[in-house]
Amino acid sequence: MRNKVLIVITATLLLFSCKSKQQENNNNITASGADTTIVKDNTVSKPASAQEILAKREVPVLCYHQIRNWLPSDGKRAHDDIIAPDRFESHVKMLADSGYNSILPDQLYDYLVFGKKLPEKPIMFTFDDTDLDQFTVAAPTLKKYGFKGVYFIMTVAIGKKGRIAYMSKAQIKQLSDEDNTIASHTYDHKNFADFKDEDWKTQI
Template sequence: MKTYPNPLSLFLLLLLFSCHSEPKDHVHDAKSIQGTAAAAEIAKDTVKLAAADAKTILSRKEVPVLCYHQIRDWKASDSQRAHDDIIPPANFREHIKMLADSGYHTILPDQLYDYLNYGKKLPAKPIMITFDDTDLDQYTVGAAELKKYGFKGVFFIMTVSIGRPRYMSKAQIKELSDQGHVIASHTWNHKNFAQFTDEDWDIQIDKPTQTLEKLTGKKVEYFAYPYGVFKAANLHKLKEHGFKAAFILSTPMDPVNPIYTIRRIIDPGRYTAKNLYNSLQKSFNKKKDAAVVAK
């Protein structure tokens, strides 16, 4: 006589089998989902935004960039021309206060670079404040005044001057860097960029970069041309020597390499705060010439 399994036993056996087999499938599915998500996240992280072309960069609204040299009272021996490059401390303080009262927010070169290249957002009323030539008063007066308003600046250092009388010391430059200001390059001894020889790329560019990077412990990726003068044929070399962007003065940006000819204006020492405000509106809010943008 044949015996047949009890229906209840069969049910229990099937239930036991399903309990043991289901988790494996669920674990497999969960791992697949997690793996897919992780792969997507890695892919997202590794995708790099494409940098804008020259036409796009030129079409973006310009961000005001101010340039300062000496911050001291005028001397009888100073020429009238020098009154533009030299700003009395009282005037400088009034101008910086005006910027703060007017709602300007200082930005640093990386922010400007990302805006120009990738269209990333900037704070309301952005402005960049830069200092050329390593003068001591940029530390004692300039940086001290910026600190009152939570502003940060960019200091373009001429390395031959470091530690000399009336210039900043290594310790002061390091302190500025540690405080969140950007230390950038302004050549070794202020040689005109348009007159560079082959050996000057080492003397005026690479060695100063190495000096500043050793001093601050940070990469040096931005450059300002002495006298604001550049040579279009050599702009591409700045990228080869590690610079992300470079700054001129008031002349037009280069139509081929605008990222290496970002425009600045000098804040003249004879200006009132109102003069400066009006100059910023006039110089950086005007519409670009369509013919220039189209080049």
């Protein structure tokens, strides 16, 4: 479960301070002029079991692809992945007006595994495939209503132009800098069922 959800925050989770002495000093603080010693509680909650996780209340996760108007050249299958910008904004506005709060994968993980609290009416906005309109249309719309999103990046497409334009590295970094989550959508979106051992190194 965690591989999909937290693949892009692994580096963050692995960042630990090298100042062990400072950490030791912080863990045991003696109040000046008093006899009381304050000891921090570093207890980590026991992770929930699979059964406990499945029993928890679910969080809605919305998945979008292309945020644009349909074109005459779009096939029937493409229509399933396309939503007009005004309709997309109507979705976002409705959720904002209804009191929903966007969350990100690390918050969802902490809720499911460690029982941490989520904001009222949590919801997650996700975007697949690296399409440029996710940066030019979706991100500004989410920001307008106070929401954050999760962008699943297909790395082979970064910076490419053509019938479909894709985000550049700088645009992806900007999304990250604005506290959105950048996650992996593999290298080129092939079917996992067809992967050989070496394919995982390239794809993930």
